[in-house]
Amino acid sequence: MHCAVKHCIADKTFQIAVLRIRVRFSELGAEEDYELVPYNPYLASDDERQWYVDSVHPHGTVPAMVVDEGPNGGRVMLESAAICMYLAELYGHLLPHPDMMPEYLESVQLYLICILYVGLTVGV
Numbered sequence: 001m002h003c004a005v006k007h008c009i010a011d012k013t014f015q016i017a018v019l020r021i022r023v024r025f026s027e028l029g030a031e032e033d034y035e036l037v038p039y040n041p042y043l044a045s046d047d048e049r050q051w052y053v054d055s056v057h058p059h060g061t062v063p064a065m066v067v068d069e070g071p072n073g074g075r076v077m078l079e080s081a082a083i084c085m086y087l088a089e090l091y092g093h094l095l096p097h098p099d100m101m102p103e104y105l106e107s108v109q110l111y112l113i114c115i116l117y118v119g120l121t122v123g124v
């Protein structure tokens, strides 16, 4: 399958929200379909950070994923959970069986609550 995703702006070091995206690409068997563009928010210079905030991610955090082609081409996607869900839809894999939709939506709700809680309290 040809993937529309070209750039995943992130650093290669262990950062849990970035790791989430990389694991998702791996689960989808799509590790060759994206390019990891190094950007480390903790080590960026003031100029690099300003560029990143202005043109990629207003919060200055990673990951951010630039979609290269297709109807979403040119868009920058933010939030690792949203990116993971988008990738499942894009590849048509790791999606819930239609009969399981109520349980799926419940687990998405729980997942997002956890992500928001953890994100706000420990900053990942």
Ligand SMILES: N[C@@H](CCC(=O)N[C@@H](CS)C(=O)NCC(=O)O)C(=O)O
Residues within 6 Å of the ligand: 015, 016, 017, 018, 041, 042, 060, 061, 062, 063, 078, 079, 080, 081, 119, 123, 124
């Ligand atoms: N909720 C966001 C969290 C993003 C986030 O906080 N990433 C951390 C690395 S795991 C970061 O970029 N920290 C740098 C900073 O806060 O300036 C997501 O899941 O994408």
